[in-house]
Amino acid sequence: MTEMTLVEAINQALMYEMQADASIVVMGEDIGKNGGVFRATVGLLERFGIERVRDTPLSENMIGGLAVGMAMAGLKPVAEFQFMGFMYPAMNQIINHAARMRNRTRGKLHCPLVIRAPYGCGIHAPEHHSESTESLFAHIPGLRVVIPSTPARAYGLLLAAMRDPDPVIFLEPARLYRWAKQAVPDDGVALPLDKCFILRQGTDVTLVSWGSLMRETLAVADTLAANGIAAEVIDVATLKPLDLPTILASVAKTGRCVIIHEAPFSGGIGADISAAIAEQGLLSLQAPVQRVTGYDTIVPYAKLEKYYLPDETRIMAAVERVMA
Amino acid sequence: MKIVANYEIPFYQYLDEQSIPAADAPALMQDTNHLIRLYQQMVISRTLDNKAVALQRTGKLGTYPSTRGQEAVFVGMGDALTDADIFIPYYRDTATLMQHGVPAADILLFWGGDERGNLFADADKNYPYSVPIGSQLLYAAGVATANKIRKTNKAVLVTCGDGATSQGDFYEAMNVAGIWQLPLVFVVNNNQWAISIPRTAQSAAQTLAQKGIAAGIACEQVDGNDVIAVQARVAVALQKARDNQTATVLEMLCYRQADHTTADDAGRYETAGVREKEWQKEPVGRLQNYLEKQGVLMPETISVINAAAVTVVEEAVTEYLAATPDQPTAMFDHLYAKLPAAYAAQYAELKMINSFARNG
Ligand SMILES: Cc1ncc(C[n+]2csc(CCOP(=O)(O)OP(=O)(O)O)c2C)c(N)n1
Ligand SMILES: [Mg+2]
Numbered sequence: 001m002t003e004m005t006l007v008e009a010i011n012q013a014l015m016y017e018m019q020a021d022a023s024i025v026v027m028g029e030d031i032g033k034n035g036g037v038f039r040a041t042v043g044l045l046e047r048f049g050i051e052r053v054r055d056t057p058l059s060e061n062m063i064g065g066l067a068v069g070m071a072m073a074g075l076k077p078v079a080e081f082q083f084m085g086f087m088y089p090a091m092n093q094i095i096n097h098a099a100r101m102r103n104r105t106r107g108k109l110h111c112p113l114v115i116r117a118p119y120g121c122g123i124h125a126p127e128h129h130s131e132s133t134e135s136l137f138a139h140i141p142g143l144r145v146v147i148p149s150t151p152a153r154a155y156g157l158l159l160a161a162m163r164d165p166d167p168v169i170f171l172e173p174a175r176l177y178r179w180a181k182q183a184v185p186d187d188g189v190a191l192p193l194d195k196c197f198i199l200r201q202g203t204d205v206t207l208v209s210w211g212s213l214m215r216e217t218l219a220v221a222d223t224l225a226a227n228g229i230a231a232e233v234i235d236v237a238t239l240k241p242l243d244l245p246t247i248l249a250s251v252a253k254t255g256r257c258v259i260i261h262e263a264p265f266s267g268g269i270g271a272d273i274s275a276a277i278a279e280q281g282l283l284s285l286q287a288p289v290q291r292v293t294g295y296d297t298i299v300p301y302a303k304l305e306k307y308y309l310p311d312e313t314r315i316m317a318a319v320e321r322v323m324a
Numbered sequence: 325m326k327i328v329a330n331y332e333i334p335f336y337q338y339l340d341e342q343s344i345p346a347a348d349a350p351a352l353m354q355d356t357n358h359l360i361r362l363y364q365q366m367v368i369s370r371t372l373d374n375k376a377v378a379l380q381r382t383g384k385l386g387t388y389p390s391t392r393g394q395e396a397v398f399v400g401m402g403d404a405l406t407d408a409d410i411f412i413p414y415y416r417d418t419a420t421l422m423q424h425g426v427p428a429a430d431i432l433l434f435w436g437g438d439e440r441g442n443l444f445a446d447a448d449k450n451y452p453y454s455v456p457i458g459s460q461l462l463y464a465a466g467v468a469t470a471n472k473i474r475k476t477n478k479a480v481l482v483t484c485g486d487g488a489t490s491q492g493d494f495y496e497a498m499n500v501a502g503i504w505q506l507p508l509v510f511v512v513n514n515n516q517w518a519i520s521i522p523r524t525a526q527s528a529a530q531t532l533a534q535k536g537i538a539a540g541i542a543c544e545q546v547d548g549n550d551v552i553a554v555q556a557r558v559a560v561a562l563q564k565a566r567d568n569q570t571a572t573v574l575e576m577l578c579y580r581q582a583d584h585t586t587a588d589d590a591g592r593y594e595t596a597g598v599r600e601k602e603w604q605k606e607p608v609g610r611l612q613n614y615l616e617k618q619g620v621l622m623p624e625t626i627s628v629i630n631a632a633a634v635t636v637v638e639e640a641v642t643e644y645l646a647a648t649p650d651q652p653t654a655m656f657d658h659l660y661a662k663l664p665a666a667y668a669a670q671y672a673e674l675k676m677i678n679s680f681a682r683n684g
Binding site: 025051052056057059061062064065066067068069070071072073074075077092093096097101102103104105106107108109110141142164165166194241242243244245 | 439440442443444445446447451452454455456459461462463464465466467468469470471473474492493496497499500503654655657658659660661664665666667
């Protein structure tokens with residue numbers, strides 16, 4: 001079985017589902033001949049043709065609107081946005097229409113669409129190419145927000161997103177696009193949405209993260225294991241709706257929790273998780289919950305971004321605080 | 325220097341302000357039965373409109389946008405639409421929706437603050453109201469794209485106001501409609517106002533229709549007080565959309581003979597006397613004069629038409645007022661195809677509180 005990167009797994013999922021479901025139409029800027037700025041859509045045009053693999057004019061608001069209309073009218077659009085920082089012009093369509101059409105029409109119309117975008121810093125790109133603003137979408141009733149962290153989960157979760165009858169915001173960690181290879185069988189098997197993944201069992205502390213920081217989080221768990229501390233590691237994967245029961249059950253077992261995310265501290269999804277633990281799991285806590293996050297600053301340009309992004313040292317320091 | 329491109333914006337009017345037909349009028353001008361149907365629809369529209377405003381004033385309806393003075397635009401479109409066409413409204417399109425199969429009671433239900441007023445929504449016929457100005461233009465392009473890909477041979481008609489043409493959405497939708505050759509007709513209801521902002525403060529462009537030139541699609545102005553011109557030009561544009569897969573933008577010139585909505589007071593910004601002057605061009609009387617001069621509309625017939633309109637409206641109002649409120653939990657029922665487990669507790673809480681309220 002061939003090993004592949006995360007971005008290749010995305011490509012494999014798109015290929016699989018376009019073959020399986022003729023209603024899928026992929027569109028976006030430079031996604032045709034060019035295969036997308038990160039090459040996620042390479043080969044789709046050649047295989048499925050210009051009707052189903054559509055380069056759009058350069059307008060994100062328009063891409064959002066097209067996706068909403070196509071979804072209502074019997075297709076399953078999968079729209080690529082080149083970077084998360086360029087999704088904002090489409091917010092009107094995403095929030096005001098995609099998320100609410102089913103409710104507005106009491107089920108007569110709905111928007112089975114997927115919006116894909118790379119997110120996150122650490123790729124030394126210009127301003128606006130490093131955003132991690134998943135909270136903006138996770139706040140919106142009617143949406144799903146999904147973030148994979150490995151090639152296999154990218155494949156399985158993207159298949160699930162494309163098969164879901166409701167709008168899914170699918171955010172791909174740009175920093176992990178080509179980081180590690182993994183065998184990903186092209187078996188068309190989707191992974192469950194709305195569920196956390198327990199990546200590692202442990203009894204001493206629960207580490208909760210998602211997306212690109214799963215890499216540092218797992219590295220910290222390795223270090224802890226070498227020091228005799230068994231960390232349970234959870235990849236949240238679906239940020240909306242949140243699978244709190246899995247996290248609460250883990251914290252009930254470990255009594256300690258560190259939440260790690262790249263997005264800014266204030267209003268980050270870590271706050272929701274922390275609040276839920278306080279509300280429903282307080283008595284099992286041995287120490288206050290800690291959050292390790294991006295700062296409440298603008299993501300710095302390339303030269304300073306490494307100081308912004310939580311690293312193993314910061315995560316380890318938080319673990320030491322809860323273990324103390 | 326040389327001129328590399330030249331453009332013209334045609335203006336269509338078939339029945340002028342004095343109810344005199346134009347030499348180039350279409351066959352519709354002689355089709356008495358059809359014209360009487362158009363007249364009837366405009367009377368129904370105005371009757372419903374008066375009633376809706378009265379209901380709002382007496383606390384029986386929410387905020388309502390009047391269509392007074394704009395009957396020809398909406399009725400002409402509604403008449404031109406066929407069962408093979410898809411209609412995507414903004415929010416003032418009451419008459420068009422009714423002609424395209426939507427019960428008047430649903431329309432009242434919507435303006436009464438009940439989502440079930442959108443139950444008419446049907447991907448192959450009518451889409452629901454759109455409140456964020458201009459946003460429907462973009463998803464209309466998506467609906468047209470899907471129908472083109474699916475080879476349904478349907479045309480899509482989408483509407484907006486003059487104010488909406490200032491949104492990027494308007495340009496973006498026309499732009500993609502041009503490039504992708506979408507079967508899409510844009511109708512701009514230029515009623516001269518966007519709440520308090522007059523047309524002249526919305527754009528320095530001489531016409532709003534000409535914005536289509538920048539997108540490479542056909543564009544024209546139509547006398548929006550002339551229901552014959554509206555019907556005929558929309559019908560032509562829809563036919564072109566179906567047959568040739570091309571887009572058109574039609575700017576309808578009319579005048580908002582009312583406040584923006586029942587929540588507005590145009591006395592704060594509209595110059596006194598303008599509305600009265602514009603009323604001389606008003607569409608219902610214009611067609612009525614013509615039909616009377618032709619000797620095909622007698623006072624008795626007018627009474628019958630008026631009475632029939634009142635009956636239609638009263639029946640709709642009775643049905644609307646009889647509707648019982650939806651269950652509070654309905655706000656969860658269609659949020660997702662299946663309510664995620666994460667929200668089950670909130671649903672249960674709402675259900676429990678509601679059952680206490682009902683029992684206590
Ligand atoms: C994006 C957005 N901005 C503001 C509003 C508030 N608003 C409602 S109607 C309206 C004026 C619209 O004017 P126009 O497009 O000419 O349509 P008309 O109501 O005159 O038919 C405004 C500003 C809105 N609904 N959506
Ligand atoms: Mg207006």
